[in-house]
Amino acid sequence: MTDWLYPLLYTLLALGAGVLCLPIALSLHYRRDDLPTTWHLLVQLAFFRGGLGIGFQLAPEGRTLMPVLLGRALPFPVLTLGTEPTTKKKKPKRAKKATPKADKLAAEKKKSAPLDLIRLVLRPALSLLASLPRTFGLKKLRITGRLGFADPAKTGIVNGYLQAVKTLKNKFLSININPDFTRPGAFGQVDLVAHFHLGLLLLFLGRFGLQVVFRFLASRLFGWKLGLI
Structure with missing residues:
Protein backbone atom coordinates (compact mmCIF):
# COMPACT_ATOMS: atom_id res chain seq x y z
CA MET A 1 0.00 0.00 0.00
CA LEU A 81 -16.68 35.02 -10.46
CA GLY A 82 -19.72 36.77 -9.04
CA THR A 83 -19.86 40.55 -8.87
CA GLU A 84 -22.47 41.09 -6.15
CA PRO A 85 -20.80 41.63 -2.78
CA THR A 86 -22.48 40.28 0.33
CA THR A 87 -22.82 42.60 3.30
CA LYS A 88 -23.50 41.65 6.87
CA LYS A 89 -25.27 43.81 9.38
CA LYS A 90 -23.13 44.71 12.37
CA LYS A 91 -24.65 44.81 15.81
CA PRO A 92 -23.91 47.97 17.80
CA LYS A 93 -21.46 47.42 20.65
CA ARG A 94 -22.18 48.71 24.10
CA ALA A 95 -19.54 51.01 25.54
CA LYS A 96 -18.07 49.97 28.89
CA LYS A 97 -17.81 52.50 31.69
CA ALA A 98 -14.27 53.25 32.83
CA THR A 99 -12.91 54.93 35.96
CA PRO A 100 -10.85 58.16 35.74
CA LYS A 101 -7.70 56.31 36.90
CA ALA A 102 -8.11 53.70 34.20
CA ASP A 103 -8.66 56.42 31.62
CA LYS A 104 -5.41 58.14 32.67
CA LEU A 105 -3.39 54.93 32.45
CA ALA A 106 -4.92 54.11 29.09
CA ALA A 107 -4.10 57.58 27.75
CA GLU A 108 -0.44 57.32 28.89
CA LYS A 109 -0.13 53.87 27.38
CA LYS A 110 -1.68 55.04 24.12
CA LYS A 111 0.84 57.90 23.86
CA SER A 112 3.90 55.70 24.40
CA ALA A 113 2.75 52.70 22.35
CA PRO A 114 3.28 54.20 18.84
CA LEU A 115 6.81 55.42 19.63
CA ASP A 116 7.78 52.07 21.17
CA LEU A 117 6.46 50.26 18.13
CA ILE A 118 8.41 52.53 15.78
CA ARG A 119 11.62 51.95 17.74
CA LEU A 120 11.03 48.22 17.66
CA VAL A 121 10.20 47.85 13.97
CA LEU A 122 11.86 50.73 12.09
CA ARG A 123 15.42 49.40 11.80
CA PRO A 124 14.41 45.84 10.74
CA ALA A 125 11.85 47.32 8.34
CA LEU A 126 14.49 49.48 6.64
CA SER A 127 16.73 46.43 6.27
CA LEU A 128 13.81 44.50 4.77
CA LEU A 129 13.02 47.28 2.29
CA ALA A 130 16.67 47.41 1.23
CA SER A 131 16.60 43.66 0.52
CA LEU A 132 13.29 43.54 -1.38
CA PRO A 133 14.75 44.62 -4.78
CA ARG A 134 16.84 41.42 -4.76
CA THR A 135 13.66 39.34 -4.86
CA PHE A 136 12.11 41.10 -7.85
CA GLY A 137 13.33 41.52 -11.41
CA LEU A 138 11.75 43.08 -14.50
CA LYS A 139 11.94 40.84 -17.56
CA LYS A 140 9.87 42.67 -20.15
CA LEU A 141 7.86 45.85 -20.53
CA ARG A 142 6.24 46.39 -23.91
CA ILE A 143 3.92 49.28 -24.76
CA THR A 144 2.21 49.52 -28.15
CA GLY A 145 -0.63 51.71 -29.34
CA ARG A 146 -1.68 55.23 -30.25
CA LEU A 147 -1.71 58.43 -28.25
CA GLY A 148 -3.46 61.68 -29.08
CA PHE A 149 -4.51 64.93 -27.42
CA ALA A 150 -7.12 67.52 -28.25
CA ASP A 151 -4.29 69.92 -29.10
CA PRO A 152 -2.30 68.60 -32.11
CA ALA A 153 0.75 70.60 -31.03
CA LYS A 154 0.82 68.81 -27.69
CA THR A 155 0.49 65.49 -29.51
CA GLY A 156 3.54 66.33 -31.61
CA ILE A 157 5.61 67.36 -28.57
CA VAL A 158 4.79 64.17 -26.66
CA ASN A 159 5.48 62.11 -29.77
CA GLY A 160 8.96 63.67 -29.98
CA TYR A 161 9.73 62.57 -26.44
CA LEU A 162 8.42 59.06 -27.16
CA GLN A 163 10.58 58.78 -30.27
CA ALA A 164 13.62 59.76 -28.20
CA VAL A 165 12.82 57.03 -25.68
CA LYS A 166 12.26 54.58 -28.52
CA THR A 167 15.85 55.03 -29.73
CA LEU A 168 17.22 53.79 -26.41
CA LYS A 169 18.37 50.20 -26.77
CA ASN A 170 17.11 48.11 -23.88
CA LYS A 171 16.29 44.42 -23.96
CA PHE A 172 13.67 44.83 -21.23
CA LEU A 173 11.85 47.89 -22.60
CA SER A 174 10.01 48.16 -25.90
CA ILE A 175 7.87 51.21 -26.75
CA ASN A 176 6.02 51.60 -30.04
CA ILE A 177 3.48 54.41 -29.74
CA ASN A 178 2.26 56.27 -32.81
CA PRO A 179 0.73 59.75 -32.68
CA ASP A 180 -2.97 60.16 -33.38
CA PHE A 181 -3.81 63.70 -34.49
CA THR A 182 -7.47 62.94 -35.27
CA ARG A 183 -8.78 61.21 -32.15
CA PRO A 184 -7.75 62.17 -28.59
CA GLY A 185 -7.13 59.36 -26.17
CA ALA A 186 -4.77 56.48 -25.43
CA PHE A 187 -5.40 53.12 -27.07
CA GLY A 188 -3.20 50.07 -27.25
CA GLN A 189 -1.70 47.36 -25.10
CA VAL A 190 0.71 47.15 -22.16
CA ASP A 191 2.55 43.88 -21.41
CA LEU A 192 4.63 43.53 -18.26
CA VAL A 193 6.48 40.40 -17.18
CA ALA A 194 8.44 40.18 -13.93
CA HIS A 195 10.02 37.38 -11.89
CA PHE A 196 10.29 37.20 -8.13
CA HIS A 197 11.78 34.58 -5.80
CA LEU A 198 9.36 33.37 -3.15
CA GLY A 199 12.01 31.47 -1.18
CA LEU A 200 14.27 34.51 -0.93
CA LEU A 201 11.31 36.67 0.09
CA LEU A 202 10.37 34.24 2.87
CA LEU A 203 14.01 34.23 4.01
CA PHE A 204 14.05 38.02 4.29
CA LEU A 205 10.69 38.02 6.11
CA GLY A 206 12.02 35.44 8.56
CA ARG A 207 15.08 37.58 9.21
CA PHE A 208 12.81 40.57 9.80
CA GLY A 209 10.75 38.60 12.33
CA LEU A 210 13.85 37.37 14.19
CA GLN A 211 15.25 40.89 14.42
CA VAL A 212 11.97 42.23 15.82
CA VAL A 213 11.76 39.41 18.39
CA PHE A 214 15.40 39.92 19.42
CA ARG A 215 14.92 43.66 19.90
CA PHE A 216 11.69 43.09 21.85
CA LEU A 217 13.32 40.57 24.22
CA ALA A 218 16.40 42.75 24.63
CA SER A 219 14.31 45.75 25.64
CA ARG A 220 12.02 43.83 27.98
CA LEU A 221 14.41 41.34 29.61
CA PHE A 222 17.72 43.21 29.62
CA GLY A 223 16.46 46.78 29.64
CA TRP A 224 18.21 47.84 26.43
CA LYS A 225 17.18 51.24 25.13
CA LEU A 226 16.30 50.97 21.46
CA GLY A 227 17.07 53.81 19.09
CA LEU A 228 15.02 54.74 16.08
CA ILE A 229 17.74 53.49 13.71
Whole structure:
Protein backbone atom coordinates (compact mmCIF):
# COMPACT_ATOMS: atom_id res chain seq x y z
CA MET A 1 0.00 0.00 0.00
CA THR A 2 2.95 2.26 0.62
CA ASP A 3 4.34 1.74 -2.88
CA TRP A 4 2.63 4.88 -4.15
CA LEU A 5 2.95 6.89 -0.91
CA TYR A 6 6.69 7.54 -1.03
CA PRO A 7 6.78 8.58 -4.71
CA LEU A 8 3.87 10.94 -4.04
CA LEU A 9 5.67 12.41 -1.03
CA TYR A 10 8.88 12.89 -3.00
CA THR A 11 6.93 14.52 -5.82
CA LEU A 12 5.27 16.96 -3.42
CA LEU A 13 8.63 17.78 -1.84
CA ALA A 14 10.13 18.38 -5.29
CA LEU A 15 7.23 20.64 -6.25
CA GLY A 16 7.56 22.58 -3.00
CA ALA A 17 11.30 23.01 -3.53
CA GLY A 18 10.65 24.16 -7.08
CA VAL A 19 8.13 26.75 -5.91
CA LEU A 20 10.59 28.12 -3.35
CA CYS A 21 13.76 28.00 -5.46
CA LEU A 22 12.60 28.70 -9.02
CA PRO A 23 11.39 32.23 -9.81
CA ILE A 24 7.67 32.90 -10.07
CA ALA A 25 6.48 34.71 -13.18
CA LEU A 26 4.06 37.59 -12.71
CA SER A 27 2.65 39.02 -15.93
CA LEU A 28 0.16 41.81 -16.53
CA HIS A 29 -1.55 42.45 -19.86
CA TYR A 30 -3.79 45.47 -20.32
CA ARG A 31 -5.53 46.32 -23.59
CA ARG A 32 -7.76 49.30 -24.41
CA ASP A 33 -9.56 49.36 -27.75
CA ASP A 34 -11.67 51.99 -29.43
CA LEU A 35 -14.85 51.82 -31.53
CA PRO A 36 -16.36 50.83 -29.16
CA THR A 37 -14.13 51.74 -26.24
CA THR A 38 -13.45 48.56 -24.25
CA TRP A 39 -10.69 47.40 -21.95
CA HIS A 40 -9.34 44.05 -20.73
CA LEU A 41 -6.94 43.26 -17.89
CA LEU A 42 -5.25 39.87 -17.51
CA VAL A 43 -3.03 39.08 -14.52
CA GLN A 44 -1.11 35.80 -14.54
CA LEU A 45 0.76 34.20 -11.64
CA ALA A 46 2.70 31.13 -12.74
CA PHE A 47 5.19 28.97 -10.87
CA PHE A 48 8.25 27.11 -12.21
CA ARG A 49 9.38 30.02 -14.44
CA GLY A 50 5.88 30.52 -15.82
CA GLY A 51 5.21 26.86 -16.55
CA LEU A 52 2.03 26.38 -14.54
CA GLY A 53 -0.21 28.83 -12.75
CA ILE A 54 -3.48 30.72 -12.70
CA GLY A 55 -4.81 33.78 -14.50
CA PHE A 56 -7.34 36.42 -13.49
CA GLN A 57 -9.16 38.35 -16.22
CA LEU A 58 -11.07 41.52 -15.50
CA ALA A 59 -13.30 43.09 -18.17
CA PRO A 60 -16.60 44.97 -18.38
CA GLU A 61 -18.29 41.64 -19.08
CA GLY A 62 -17.18 40.17 -15.75
CA ARG A 63 -14.32 38.52 -13.86
CA THR A 64 -12.98 35.06 -14.65
CA LEU A 65 -10.29 32.67 -13.45
CA MET A 66 -8.43 30.43 -15.89
CA PRO A 67 -5.43 28.09 -15.84
CA VAL A 68 -2.05 29.17 -17.23
CA LEU A 69 0.26 26.75 -19.03
CA LEU A 70 3.71 27.72 -20.36
CA GLY A 71 2.97 31.42 -19.99
CA ARG A 72 -0.36 31.38 -21.85
CA ALA A 73 -3.89 31.47 -20.46
CA LEU A 74 -5.99 28.48 -21.52
CA PRO A 75 -9.53 29.16 -22.78
CA PHE A 76 -10.91 26.28 -20.68
CA PRO A 77 -11.80 25.47 -17.98
CA VAL A 78 -12.92 28.94 -16.96
CA LEU A 79 -14.45 29.93 -13.62
CA THR A 80 -16.73 32.97 -13.66
CA LEU A 81 -16.68 35.02 -10.46
CA GLY A 82 -19.72 36.77 -9.04
CA THR A 83 -19.86 40.55 -8.87
CA GLU A 84 -22.47 41.09 -6.15
CA PRO A 85 -20.80 41.63 -2.78
CA THR A 86 -22.48 40.28 0.33
CA THR A 87 -22.82 42.60 3.30
CA LYS A 88 -23.50 41.65 6.87
CA LYS A 89 -25.27 43.81 9.38
CA LYS A 90 -23.13 44.71 12.37
CA LYS A 91 -24.65 44.81 15.81
CA PRO A 92 -23.91 47.97 17.80
CA LYS A 93 -21.46 47.42 20.65
CA ARG A 94 -22.18 48.71 24.10
CA ALA A 95 -19.54 51.01 25.54
CA LYS A 96 -18.07 49.97 28.89
CA LYS A 97 -17.81 52.50 31.69
CA ALA A 98 -14.27 53.25 32.83
CA THR A 99 -12.91 54.93 35.96
CA PRO A 100 -10.85 58.16 35.74
CA LYS A 101 -7.70 56.31 36.90
CA ALA A 102 -8.11 53.70 34.20
CA ASP A 103 -8.66 56.42 31.62
CA LYS A 104 -5.41 58.14 32.67
CA LEU A 105 -3.39 54.93 32.45
CA ALA A 106 -4.92 54.11 29.09
CA ALA A 107 -4.10 57.58 27.75
CA GLU A 108 -0.44 57.32 28.89
CA LYS A 109 -0.13 53.87 27.38
CA LYS A 110 -1.68 55.04 24.12
CA LYS A 111 0.84 57.90 23.86
CA SER A 112 3.90 55.70 24.40
CA ALA A 113 2.75 52.70 22.35
CA PRO A 114 3.28 54.20 18.84
CA LEU A 115 6.81 55.42 19.63
CA ASP A 116 7.78 52.07 21.17
CA LEU A 117 6.46 50.26 18.13
CA ILE A 118 8.41 52.53 15.78
CA ARG A 119 11.62 51.95 17.74
CA LEU A 120 11.03 48.22 17.66
CA VAL A 121 10.20 47.85 13.97
CA LEU A 122 11.86 50.73 12.09
CA ARG A 123 15.42 49.40 11.80
CA PRO A 124 14.41 45.84 10.74
CA ALA A 125 11.85 47.32 8.34
CA LEU A 126 14.49 49.48 6.64
CA SER A 127 16.73 46.43 6.27
CA LEU A 128 13.81 44.50 4.77
CA LEU A 129 13.02 47.28 2.29
CA ALA A 130 16.67 47.41 1.23
CA SER A 131 16.60 43.66 0.52
CA LEU A 132 13.29 43.54 -1.38
CA PRO A 133 14.75 44.62 -4.78
CA ARG A 134 16.84 41.42 -4.76
CA THR A 135 13.66 39.34 -4.86
CA PHE A 136 12.11 41.10 -7.85
CA GLY A 137 13.33 41.52 -11.41
CA LEU A 138 11.75 43.08 -14.50
CA LYS A 139 11.94 40.84 -17.56
CA LYS A 140 9.87 42.67 -20.15
CA LEU A 141 7.86 45.85 -20.53
CA ARG A 142 6.24 46.39 -23.91
CA ILE A 143 3.92 49.28 -24.76
CA THR A 144 2.21 49.52 -28.15
CA GLY A 145 -0.63 51.71 -29.34
CA ARG A 146 -1.68 55.23 -30.25
CA LEU A 147 -1.71 58.43 -28.25
CA GLY A 148 -3.46 61.68 -29.08
CA PHE A 149 -4.51 64.93 -27.42
CA ALA A 150 -7.12 67.52 -28.25
CA ASP A 151 -4.29 69.92 -29.10
CA PRO A 152 -2.30 68.60 -32.11
CA ALA A 153 0.75 70.60 -31.03
CA LYS A 154 0.82 68.81 -27.69
CA THR A 155 0.49 65.49 -29.51
CA GLY A 156 3.54 66.33 -31.61
CA ILE A 157 5.61 67.36 -28.57
CA VAL A 158 4.79 64.17 -26.66
CA ASN A 159 5.48 62.11 -29.77
CA GLY A 160 8.96 63.67 -29.98
CA TYR A 161 9.73 62.57 -26.44
CA LEU A 162 8.42 59.06 -27.16
CA GLN A 163 10.58 58.78 -30.27
CA ALA A 164 13.62 59.76 -28.20
CA VAL A 165 12.82 57.03 -25.68
CA LYS A 166 12.26 54.58 -28.52
CA THR A 167 15.85 55.03 -29.73
CA LEU A 168 17.22 53.79 -26.41
CA LYS A 169 18.37 50.20 -26.77
CA ASN A 170 17.11 48.11 -23.88
CA LYS A 171 16.29 44.42 -23.96
CA PHE A 172 13.67 44.83 -21.23
CA LEU A 173 11.85 47.89 -22.60
CA SER A 174 10.01 48.16 -25.90
CA ILE A 175 7.87 51.21 -26.75
CA ASN A 176 6.02 51.60 -30.04
CA ILE A 177 3.48 54.41 -29.74
CA ASN A 178 2.26 56.27 -32.81
CA PRO A 179 0.73 59.75 -32.68
CA ASP A 180 -2.97 60.16 -33.38
CA PHE A 181 -3.81 63.70 -34.49
CA THR A 182 -7.47 62.94 -35.27
CA ARG A 183 -8.78 61.21 -32.15
CA PRO A 184 -7.75 62.17 -28.59
CA GLY A 185 -7.13 59.36 -26.17
CA ALA A 186 -4.77 56.48 -25.43
CA PHE A 187 -5.40 53.12 -27.07
CA GLY A 188 -3.20 50.07 -27.25
CA GLN A 189 -1.70 47.36 -25.10
CA VAL A 190 0.71 47.15 -22.16
CA ASP A 191 2.55 43.88 -21.41
CA LEU A 192 4.63 43.53 -18.26
CA VAL A 193 6.48 40.40 -17.18
CA ALA A 194 8.44 40.18 -13.93
CA HIS A 195 10.02 37.38 -11.89
CA PHE A 196 10.29 37.20 -8.13
CA HIS A 197 11.78 34.58 -5.80
CA LEU A 198 9.36 33.37 -3.15
CA GLY A 199 12.01 31.47 -1.18
CA LEU A 200 14.27 34.51 -0.93
CA LEU A 201 11.31 36.67 0.09
CA LEU A 202 10.37 34.24 2.87
CA LEU A 203 14.01 34.23 4.01
CA PHE A 204 14.05 38.02 4.29
CA LEU A 205 10.69 38.02 6.11
CA GLY A 206 12.02 35.44 8.56
CA ARG A 207 15.08 37.58 9.21
CA PHE A 208 12.81 40.57 9.80
CA GLY A 209 10.75 38.60 12.33
CA LEU A 210 13.85 37.37 14.19
CA GLN A 211 15.25 40.89 14.42
CA VAL A 212 11.97 42.23 15.82
CA VAL A 213 11.76 39.41 18.39
CA PHE A 214 15.40 39.92 19.42
CA ARG A 215 14.92 43.66 19.90
CA PHE A 216 11.69 43.09 21.85
CA LEU A 217 13.32 40.57 24.22
CA ALA A 218 16.40 42.75 24.63
CA SER A 219 14.31 45.75 25.64
CA ARG A 220 12.02 43.83 27.98
CA LEU A 221 14.41 41.34 29.61
CA PHE A 222 17.72 43.21 29.62
CA GLY A 223 16.46 46.78 29.64
CA TRP A 224 18.21 47.84 26.43
CA LYS A 225 17.18 51.24 25.13
CA LEU A 226 16.30 50.97 21.46
CA GLY A 227 17.07 53.81 19.09
CA LEU A 228 15.02 54.74 16.08
CA ILE A 229 17.74 53.49 13.71
